[in-house]
Amino acid sequence: MSMEAFKENPWKESHPAYEKKTFFHIRPAPEFATAEVVVSSLYRACGFETLAEKDVPAAGREFAKDSQAPRIHERSGTKIDMETWRVVLNGVLESPKQPNQSSKRFLQMCPLVPDVALYSGSARLAGNSWNPGQLIQRMIGYGSENYQQAQNLWQKLYEALGISGTDDIWARWLHQEFGLRRRNGAEWKISHLPDEGGLPLQEKSRLNFPARQFVRDLEGVIQAKPFMTRRQWVSLLEAQLRLGSVAHVLWLCDVNYQVWQAIRRALHADDYPSAEEVGNRLISCTGHYLTYGNPAVPIIRDYASRYLVARIGINAVLWQLQVMGVEIKSLESCEELSGLLRKVGEKRNQLLAAGLEATVTELQEGEKNARAIACKKGIGSNLVEFARHVLGQRQTANEILRGYDQGYILRKKAEYSSAPWIVSMGPVSILALVHCCLRDAAGPRSIQKLCQHLAAYGIRVDRDNVTTGDLGRKLRMLGLVLDSPDAESGMLLVPPFDGTLKTQSA
């Protein structure tokens, strides 16, 4: 690989340090996925390690065929009749298809029990799918204080996702029935969590980014499991994964952009931030990505586009430095990032003389990459698709089932088909959020804490508009707030699952 190959195809030929040894490279590269795909993939990543994503659609087809074969049904030793089992698969468990999938025949089930993930919930119906479960795995690594903590959380998640004797009766029955029909030798066994902490421990503790909040909240959601039915809990987990995964990806996009801006500053002025400044200014999530009540897709597209611009820029600098004999081996900490900026500053004249700026401008603004950078195709388009479909409310082909998805973060502003997607959370996401927000707190918390909690995920809510806006209305409808006129328009949050707080304090 070389600078020439990079110029030829900048998306394929990233610098080895950027590709493998950077904490801000988005890996695995997100593509289209729905919230249920993320949950199903997490099941596989957690307990069915041997099953590859690309094998799921075939397994699903075979399973659907088997469910219609009387002989196979009898051989399984089940006590239930075949017709009822088919109603379970195609009616009760079925997750509604989207309008563009209405004519396709494939098994799409709500990931209630681990076995469902063996047959449905891959991002694509043919070919190689990306693995959203790995993204969650990496997020757990990023957000945990150390590897031990990440492993403990992984173990807890594995236990919660599995079905035990104390689980919901429906989940236990489904687990038993699916177990009788399991064929491909898959076994529900905890998988190994790779040691990918992202940043070094001492740096991580003073930085704020969405994965850190996500890890705390994931533990809260696991703790709430005994207080609801399995379907309710899975939807709660799904809501948390949606918010966390997209916030994580947007944060990475933003970090890339900030790093590129810092490199440009170093190229033009003597501005080399120290490691601490790099952490505070470039890495920490201080701003917000989305605003409650506002359209989201154009902003997501903007972040994706900026990420692509930055990716080209950073890689061009790394390749050019290599040509000049300066080898950058890794960028896995703020310290190393600060070192890179210093080196760029030192070699400023040589880099500019080598025509770095012209190369970057040509790659960023040239005709060849224009469509990719405008998020019309390739990585950028995939990123936008990922965020929009994971966050957005599921659109259903069957009109009766349009209320199926309640854990959304984005919803259509109006009924017409081209209506913009605005940030507006569904009841399940609000419940999950309020629960996680109150879990940290020992006493009562006001609405301000909720706003701060959302800000940790990069969503801005105007505190003054909460009471009268959509969020306030939904909070009241769900009985999650107490209006307190004594406190001059204060609103106090009420824990939705009161038992969880007791468990924690006990």
Add this chain to the structure above:
Amino acid sequence: MGLHYFLSAPRDTSVPSTLKPQLLGISEALDPALAEPASKIQLSTRELFFGKDIDARFSQSIGEGLSQVRRLLTILEVELLQKLEQTDELLSSSAVRRRRPATARRMQNLIRDFACRFVRRSLGVRYGVTRECDMLAEFENVISGNTQLLHKAVKQVEALINDDDHFVVVLNSTFGEPLVPLPRRATVRTTKQRVRPVDSPTTGRPAPTVRFLSIGGKGHPLALTYELFRSVRELENGMLPASLPRPVVALLDTTKARLAGVVVRDEDILDGAEIRIGTRETIISRELGEFVVLNSREVSA
């Protein structure tokens, strides 16, 4: 012009935004202007009905209405009503009527309505007559410990929580999701969940202002709010459960959802419970910790 300013001037600038909906709620519940026409004020010599003595008379003319209630109002109020009466008469005069009949009629309606509300509020506040004042009095009795009324309300709440003699949990729907169509529904039917009033300790502390009900003996107690109590009484008088107000439906749904989490895990409650899938006749029953498949026809036979 004074009346126009009074009616259109913004008065809520100093009200905090959280207080506003609550004040609106209170004014809706307590406003004497909205009291039922059958509400009455007991005077020493006679009874004054809101409907026939105030509404009917003020709708004829302000003078007619004022003659009925003059003695019961303060001097200032009478003075204001007299001025309105003059306006009312002026608007009835043929000179005004002929020139702009529609405007005159509208104006007359407005001031008669205003005068009527004014009198209703003045008398209602003074004599303690509000909308649903009987119901409020009953609710007060329940809170202060009338066991008979409380028992009646508890039974009605129990009927609302349970479906006939069973407690039903929909297994494949989540919070906020509308009920899925019957062929796609999986439900578990367990034994009826009892509702009982919670006795709060009163020694050494003031009497509680809200009664709580425990449901199924477990989980979060349900507050017997005024709205719930009123709905229960209206159901008793023949209202259909489908007409329950939204906050009450939300309260019951939340309570059921909370209880469902406990019910689907508790082996004691689940013993003998039945899972039904869609409209199929197959029943999956839980007996002695095992799943048993039955047919509903056999069960009913």
